[in-house]
Amino acid sequence: MLGQIIKNLSQARVVCVGDVMLDHFVYGKVTRISPEAPIPILAAERNLSMLGGAGNVVRNLSALGAASFMLGVIGDDSSGRDVLHLMSIESKVEPHLLIDPTRQTTVKTRYIAGQQQILRVDRETPHALAGDLQASILNRVQSALTDFDLLILSDYAKGVLQSGIPAMSLRLIQLAKAHGKKVIVDPKGKDYSIYAGADLLTPNRRELEAACQTSLPDHASIETAARQLMAQQQIAAILVTLGEGGMMLVADHLPARHFPTAARQIFDVSGAGDTVVAALSAALAVDVAWGDACLLANRAAGVVVGKLGTATCSQDELFAACDEAVQASDGTVPFVPRKLHRQKMANLLQIVEKVKDWRKEGKKIGFTNGCFDLLHPGHIDLLEFARSECDCLVVGVNDDASVRRLKGPERPVRSVAARMELLAALAAVDAVVAFAEDTPLALISAILPDILVKGADYAQSQVVGADVVMAAGGRVLLAPLRAGESTSAIIQSMTVKK
Secondary structure, eight states, X not given: OHXXXXXXXXXXEEEEEEOEEEEEEEXXXXXXXXXXXXXXXXXXXXXXXXXXXXXXXXXHHHHTTOEEEEEXXXXXXXXXXXXXXXXXXXXXXXXXXXXXTTSOOEEEEEEEETTEEEXXXXXXXXXOOOHHHHHHHHHHHHHHTTTOSEEEEEOOSSSSSSOTTTTHHXXXXXXXXXXXXXXXXXXXXXXXXXXXXXXXXXXXXXXXXXXXXXXXXXXXXXXXXXXXXXXXXXXXEEEEEOGGGOEEEEETTSOOEEEOOOOSXXXXXXXXXXXXXXXXXXXHHTTOOHHHHHXXXXXXXXXXXXXXXXXXXXXXXHHHHTOSOOBOTTSOOBOOOOOGGGGGEEOHHHHHHHHHHHHHTTOOEEEEEEOXXXXXXXXXXXXXXXXXXXXXXXXXXXXXXXXXXXHOTTOOSSOHHHHHHHHHTSTTOSEEXXXXXXXXXXXXXXXXXXXXXXXXXXXGGGSTTHHHHHHTXXXXXXXXXXXXXXXXXXXXXXXHHO
């Protein structure tokens, strides 16, 4: 079943080689046109940097629970150091970034007004790699393939995979085949002979048209072109992404299969192809059938195009995206939907990513916290007050050990998992995350909410994290209390009745 397949993605181990870059976003508002030229003036409000290109592929692998060995090349510059830092905080990525002092790290800077991208500026040095760097890549991949299941080549035509004669991509494919490993390629350019022998290519329609030097207006022409290319280059399958048209799989000895788009709304297609490659590769690495692997990749892409910027799809989001009655490739095995509210339950890394996504959409983040041992009307009042002051509310919950330290050995009454699930089922709550410390200071510092809410039984000076939030430009609010409502009072009344 697809539910079990999604869980199994955590067992995937993937080598990814390609063009790493830094995606930089400048967000702001446009309220007037420049008097100097007929162009909008963007009043910049905030900046955000994240891994792009092949770096976004491994971010997506990590979000899906898969482990990866990332091999790429950066420049000896501040952007390269930013890439190193961002790669180091991805918990399931083993980074191997080679430094080329003759090139600048590729940076794509997107300027966004509201939810509309108005300009992109690229800085790059897309020249071929020197021989010593080529040799280092081959040696490192040779060592890694023993312990990993599959090889991804993420080609953005910045020099890493198209260097040398024969091209680095072709040498890596031959190396992987010698180790009995599958190879998935996200291709670039017109010459697909440099990907000969790969198991699967993932071009979009425009890229396939360029490679075949012909227009491909419909599914029949796409299938014909794909099969011709597969025969010419000994490629087992081609998955063509079609934007709003979904995607189409053409594979040896199988009828072509079309997957309609799974997106409910499309905000931004930046990096969606990376998500497709990551989900597809993670699934194939754990021996999932072609059809089911493509189905999951399609659902994952549907998640990320509903977000702004270079985004990822987590395992929980993929579970939620498969909540409709879908079937496996043989058309007979239904997927049992997971409870939708569970996608709100997150760990620290996941909540930081959620908050990044919300902020890219211009949303105001709220935060409150507590033990929430026995949920009562006073808790509901607090949460609804907090939610009324923000667009997305994150609730921090003390784990069981910290509740015992704060409340005594008889508490909590309910486990942290049960408390989180009850909170996640409330409409006022957008995300729930547990913390092990006595206070949520580290969690607040990681999220930096715009609004921090506690009950009016606290003074503002007593609210943990108030100084951190206000220093970052946020506000602290005290919610009115409902008299006579507390977990301790409920427990006391139950004891008296006994």
